Amino acid sequence: MPESTSATASADLLIEIGCEELPPGALDALKDALFSGVCEGLANERITFDRPSSHAYASPRRLAVLLGSVSAAQPDQDLEKRGPAVTAAFDDDGRPTAAAEGFARSAGVAVSDLERLETDKGAWLVARTHQAGKPLAEVLYPVLEQALRRLPVPRPMRWGDHDFSFVRPVHWLVVLHGSSVVPGQLLGQVAGARTRGHRIHAPGPHPVPEAGAYLDTLRDARVLADPDERRERIRDQLLAADPATRIEPALLDEVCNLVEWPVAIACTFDADFLAVPHAALVASMQDHQKFFPVADAENPDAVTHRFVAIANLESTEPAEVRAGFERVIRPRLADARFFLEQDSKHPLDALAPALDKVVFQKKIGTIGDKSRRISEISKILAGKLDVDAAAAERGARLAKCDLMSQMVGEFPELQGIMGRHYALLAGEPQAVADAIADHYLPRFAGDRIPSSATGRVVALADRADTLVAIFAAGLRPTGNKDPFALRRSALGLVRILLEARMPLALDRLLALAANGISAQGVEVAPGLLADVRDFIIERARQHFRDAGHPAERIQAVLASNWTTLGDLEARLEALARFMDEDAAQSLAAANKRISNILKKSDSEDNGKIDEDILMLAEEKELYEQIVLAEQAVDPLLEGRDYGAALGQLALLRPVVDHFFDAVMVMDEDPALRRNRLALLARLKGQFDRIADLSVLG
Template sequence: MSSHNTADLLVEIGTEELPPAALAKLSTAFCDGLLKGLDDARLAHGSGQAFASPRRLAVILSQVALAQPDEQVARRGPALKAAFNAEGAPTKAALGFAQSCGVAVDSLEQEETEKGAWLCYRQQVIGKPAAALLPELIDAALAALPIPKRMRWGNSHVEFVRPVHWVCVLLGDSVIPGQVLGIEIDRLTRGHRFHHPDAVRLSSAADYLSALRGAYVEADLAARRSAILEQVASLAAEAGGAAMIDESVLDEVTALCEWPVALLGRFDPGFLEVPSEVLIETMQANQKYFPVVDRSGSLLPFFITVSNIQSRDPDQVRAGNERVIRPRFADAKFFWEQDLKTPLGERVGALQGIVFQHKLGTLLEKTERVAELSAWIAEVIGGDSSQTRHAARLAKADLVTLMVGEFGSLQGVMGRYYAERSGEAPIVAAAIEQHYWPKHAGDHLPETDLARAVAIADRADTLVGIFAIGLRPTGVKDPYGLRRAAIGVLRILIETPLALDLRVLFERAAAGFPASLNAAGCVDEVLGYCVERLKRYYADAGDDRSADADVIASVLALDLSEPVDIDRRIQAVQHFRGRPEASALAAANKRTRNILRKVSADEIGRQVEQALLQDVAEQSLAMAVDTLSDKVTGLLDQHDYNAALAELSSLRQALDDFFDQVMVMADEPEIRANRLALLKRIETLFHGVADISLLQG
């Protein structure tokens, strides 16, 4: 779309095959960078649309101004009193300013302001044409792309993520003159590498998508993704099933194709004897195939591959993919059959040959620590300690199998299969897989207390051990996954829920390490690290558990260490802040805190003496506190923090009257101490839930 003053802008950078994992991010960043460049250059524009394929990054920006607007530039010079001497002759300051502006002193104007009078130079600056500005703007946008490592090619000193072969820039139907990344700008683009290797001449920016589609290139990433989904779903239905769509695989396949053509392949049904997770992992991770399952979710002997070519003989392409998958499945079947020859329990000793961390010993030593710790956790949460200890001893045994050696992501999953085949109890077999849960944000949690105990113990042992040897995570570096481990422990304890104190847990874990390591010395640090992760936990939580930062701070200020209790308090305070009394009570608590901080413990009375209560307001407050105290304490003992805060909310008026009418810091020491004791008693009651003085208005 164009007018006399605007035109659509097309920018396309043609490259060697771009990294598929980064394609969408680079495409979006390129569009955003160009829009920002136009804004900084004062070139008006409409919306932008990003396009990308393996061999191109492109952007179409609508209604781009053909030139900058004209602009009046004003420069202020010296003050008039410094610009001219007593005789009215210009001083060196005035002469120098005029010279810097390229005019005579007589051409300068005077500007009157509230602060005085000044020499001033005004100039009408004609806006530059967009065509003159665009090459530099495009280069700047490309230079700002999030590319961790750039490369050079040929004899050029230009650097980019991949070698660049062409640059097409059209403003309306006009080619922008100049160079980008050292390549002369043209109106030529390229079609599909095989179907249409010749150059494609574009008459205008508006022709871009249709011209490329005619050359077997779908440049719209979203449209290409939708086309793949549609083709894959159709072929899966033909095979009598549905395709398993892994979003990361779909994104990668979309980024690898310019003209996607899906094909249905078949494999020997005999391979279905191997656990489906192995076959699925092979298809998705290694081959970027889409597996096909029946209505019950069971794997069918089909797969769908997406080719970047519309072959004249699709059967040949299909047969080629079937030939590739066959030896991979054959290897998996061999691993499966060989692994089954040794019961899982007999593999535990082999963990002695795998180093967990050279200062922390082998995986066998870790396994023994985790077994004892998980048994103790089981006792605390009411589980079967003997069975839990047994499951923990088997939990890592699949790491020495052939299958997990080839498919590391299936650790735990294969342990479950091998445990079942070894005759282990179903709950033990399930725990072997589930002790790795949750693997990532939003992942499901272990389903039994046995699995939860092993999962917590495994993570606690890692946290304490790694901190003990001084390898706390710094910045983005977290090679032992301690952030994930901490969040995992918190999620299990809070969302199950389980009443387990982190300090006690970490002290128990530390006791499992050799005394020479002094693991006990890092318990406070590990505890602080996990409590700090709570902030991230609530930031990522859904609406049913999210909490404001000041609410979290009000609870964490009490130095608590039982996550499920912390969560109950946070949820109660989050609900409390919606009450009409909350703001006034928070302010009163803040005032109470500030007063008590300024006095020593010796200045506060040990208890509130009724005989020393002089004013009506303090008598009323003390009576209200007496009335509430036992009831609130009972509610706190039951961890009913919502009800406790509801009761404490009734103190609002009495507290307001107290602070309005009573001088806390009375001259008489005994009266002052008694009033401080009353405030201390109120603070203690509120601190049974949280320090609500930290709540913001």
């Protein structure tokens, strides 16, 4: 039954859970999940609120949800419950039967209060009741408990003697509807109207006069609870401290989740440390201390001896705070310089023997084994792609050596970067050094592909080897489990082949990887390479979808006899242009019709066309036009000009339409039927050389 129109008072609803410092990496996910859980739960309980004016907030010591115009209660409902048929509800003397009495009890009314509903199928007993809506206080806390249970808590904690857990111990709870506390308890705390401010500047407690005053109350207490406001304040202060500050988005987000009242402090370190590779300086500052480097105005890829730190307080002695930041960065930079000095005492290739002591995967062997495999693959690939084979082979052989260096042992994110540096120090050619650094690219979604030819070759060899080896070890990804990041490897392989326009067939690349695995005595089971190929194609399919191509068009070109991923992309782009033409939809429909006819035909092989039994003018004309189209299309396909080839085939549209208007394909005469099926198969075969139009809607 529809809900009644009885109005209920509404006001903003504030829920704040105050706790000890939350993990910065999980803060955004916790905030968003709490907001979604509360909104979904209240909606399910028929508590109305204004979603567009509702927001989630978070700082290191709190998670909060502020919902706009939340109703004070559920709306009342007029309920109608249908019971047994009247004929079954009363006996011949008009007395209620057990069915009627049981229905009345279940509805909470007397039999005499039951009404009758007349329908075209007879009369039925009906119980009509008015149900008052539950107040917000009655439904809110079960909603909150359910939302908390569904939070993506990385490592739940218990504290005190409580039998519940949370991401961090909880110390206060605010639940306000307008200016009124919604009574209840959660995570061991009784709901109140007092929050807590900055630990040092204004610890509190601070009364929140009403839900809508939450942000202002905390702002007065030196807490910016809105992450967006806090992030923009940090950005503005960084640039005010030094306009050349390098602001990495990921670092900005992390620092935003570490502070409640950010204050930027401009700092410096000893310029002598600039002799250390700048990537190591950046790693020391950003990854280890959460400081923001300052770029060199003349070389944006380099940094100066300046940096900016974000303090979580507004100190009366900023010089002391600055000195503290400068003091903590000095040992990190000294460590980096020490590692550089130690690593530089021997050439990079001296670290190669140590790779044989590090297991890549127990069934596949060591990283040393992997290095030798990708070195061989790289040499062969380079020869086929007109790339310096000696540089590719040497680059692959040294690609993993810096993993054994002290610098990369301390700063793993510098793998490849330090390898290039150490290679150049040892006098290796630039192409070899570039291959070492570039073969890790792209490291993540949106990252650039290798810029050097040798780097692209080694990157492909490394990824192909990983994919085939891990599949051979029986560890292909399942569900969300992908410990060897094979999906990322496959997508990187796809992007390199496409964006660098490399004329390399997947089958050839995977076969080279399989040869290397087999040479080590690892079995490559029949069908395994097909599985790896399908896995890569799925990543290509996703890549094309992300680029805006519809799924059915991707399927259409995948069904063709494509050779390389670049060839596949060329077909897809040609098909995209073709589908904007007037003839496209008609020909797609004709191909679908032809495909259905051929599937239903008795013969799998429709044979050759017998010109002597082409009886009707329309089928003769179609045959003649197919032959002419083949002559025009063949050279275009050889040159991979798929757009022009589709344009030629589009000229067949009128004769195809005439054929279907005049010709009965499934003729009673078997010879005529077979001949016409062969004609259609040949027609469809011309389109299939580019894409299977029959799969298009």
